[in-house]
Amino acid sequence: MNDREATPADAAAIDALFRESFAATFAHLYAPEDLASFFAGFTVAGWTGELASPDFAFRVIEDGEGLAGYCKLGPTSLPVTPEGPAxxxxxxxxxxxxxxxGAAQTLMGWALATAxxxxxxxxxxxxxxDNHRARRFYQRYGFEDRGPYAFMVGNHADEDRLMRLAL
Known part of the structure; x- marks a missing residue:
């Protein structure tokens, strides 16, 4: 696997991977109209804008079949009160x-170094x-649970957990 900085040219591939991965993991939780409403908030043009913005940082990882994963960092949008720069x-x-x-570890290493x-x-x-695999992954890096968060998918509120890592 090879990782590299993402560019605006990666927007369509990132959009496709995002939709595929999110649907594979979570689609069974939602009414089709809620999932469609959620996905409508993501467009190739939107990804392109974020990829071109200095406020965001993206890393992609590729294998012989193409894009295999990505990681995105950006300004804090969660309902949290950071104790310092976040x-x-x-x-x-x-x-x-x-x-x-090992792709997840590669991307997380990049995220920590970039932050x-x-x-x-x-x-x-x-x-x-209920994404226990992801929660365990983040806990291995020292992320701490900081309470509940209502993550909206259309009109459906999921219970997410806010997690924080002191760098």
Missing amino acids: IELRQLYLRDRAKGS RARGAAELWLSVYI
Whole structure:
């Protein structure tokens, strides 16, 4: 696997991976109209804008079949009160074929190094309460549970957990 900085040219591939991965993991939880409403908030143009913005940082990981995963950092948007300069791990998504390959660790290593390089003192994220694999992954890096968060998918409120890592 090869990882690299993402560029605006990656927007369509990131959008496709995001939709595939999110649906594979969570689609069974939602009414089709809620999932469609949620996905409508993500467009290739939106991804392109974020990829071109200095406020965001993206890393992709590729294998012989193409894009296998990505990680996105951005300004804190969660309902948290940081104790110092903070950044948010907005997304870390992998295709099924990349799970267990070390891709997640590669992307997390990049996220931690990038957050520190940008002067962040803490890194925040939210994770679905029943996504036990992801929660264990983040806990191994020292993320601490900081309470509940209602993550909206259309009109459906999921219970997520806010997690914080002091850098």
